[in-house]
Amino acid sequence: MGNQKLQQILVWVLIVIGLAAIVLGMVGVASQKSKLGVLLNPVSSGDWSRGDKNAKVTLVEYSDFQCPACGYFYGLVKNLEKDFPKDFAVVYRNYPLEQVHKYALLASQAAGAAGVQGKFWEMHDMIFEKQSEWSVSSDVLGSFVVYAKTLGIDVEKFKTDINSKEVNDKIQGDLADGNNQNIQGTPTFFVNGKQIQNPQNYEEFKKLIDTEINK
Amino acid sequence: MESKYKNWAVIVYIVLGLEGFINASYLAIEKFMGGTIKCIVFSGCETVNNSAYAQVLGIPLSFFGAIFYLLVFLLSVRYLQIKSVKILHYLHYLALLALLFSIYLFVVQVFVIKAYCFYCIVSACTSLLLFIIGFWLPKDSFFHFLNK
DSSP: OHHHHHHHHHHHHHHHHHHHHHHHHHHHHHHHHTOOOBOSSOOOTTSEEEEOTTOSEEEEEEEOTTOHHHHHHHHHHHHHHHHOSSSEEEEEEEOOOTTTOTTHHHHHHHHHHHHHTTOHHHHHHHHHHTHHHHTTOSOHHHHHHHHHHHHTOOHHHHHHHTTOHHHHHHHHHHHHHHHHTTOOEEOEEEETTEEOOOOSSHHHHHHHHHHHHTO | OOOTTTTHHHHHHHHHHHHHHHHHHHHHHHHHHTOSSOEEOOOHHHHHHTSGGGEETTEEHHHHHHHHHHHHHHHHHHHHHHOOHHHHHHHHHHHHHHHHHHHHHHHIIIIIIOOOOHHHHHHHHHHHHHHHHHTTSOHHHHHHHHTO
């Protein structure tokens, strides 16, 4: 009788150990997927950048204009630019998730087209500020044209440039970069070339940049 | 006459329970670890698992699924040890619950979310198998279940 009881206990001990091993194994596999990378394509003059030209800290963002998370971080990054007028620069790289965001590519094209006339960042800001409006509009291009008018740029040229080689090469180049980089989602941030976990809130983000500036 | 393979169905339950547990807990672990604010590159699994239907009170369904399959696994192992008919009753109820819930989730995926998650489909198949194999659990318990 005692022997049988012992055998039963042994079975349960083995089961617990086995299950623990299985769960740990899965945690290991899952954590591989969320590993943080290094920026492969360094910031260059061809990038859209804003801020201190000789910034100590550069934040590169792979972003999708229609992504709500990117819309959320737009506000945070804007505040970072206010709080760190010196030593800080921001770089925007297009990574439209076309399969889930129908108009992300068009938005990138609109920003790029505005950029041809020197208003990339103004258009970038407008697109994010009004993300909740145009993303559900029945005429998304029409919305972007209105923004272009507001920015005072040549609307006809804007409409043509949306389909231009220059604008689209840049977008496709960013996309290819992102794919090489194995981007898992947007936004993906790199601080001085090192990928970071997306901060949970502004305080966290500010602290991170502050630390990096004071290194 | 005690057939050597009388409990083959219970052994299948052990295997299915373990497999279901691994499947569901992998989903739960991934969800738990990927908790940053992001839009994910398209995958049916992300669409399904980020939908409102994938959680109860803020806890991902996969977590409950993992607990469920773990129960099936543990109960089945215990049955082989003590041959309690009561355990078989529990297994029957669990199998029925699994089937009904899987049908519901499958309908939601196909007709509401209109996206498919591989792991969810695997889980549904496991539940279906549990229900079907349930008819071959040692006979006494089966009739008890019917005569309820």
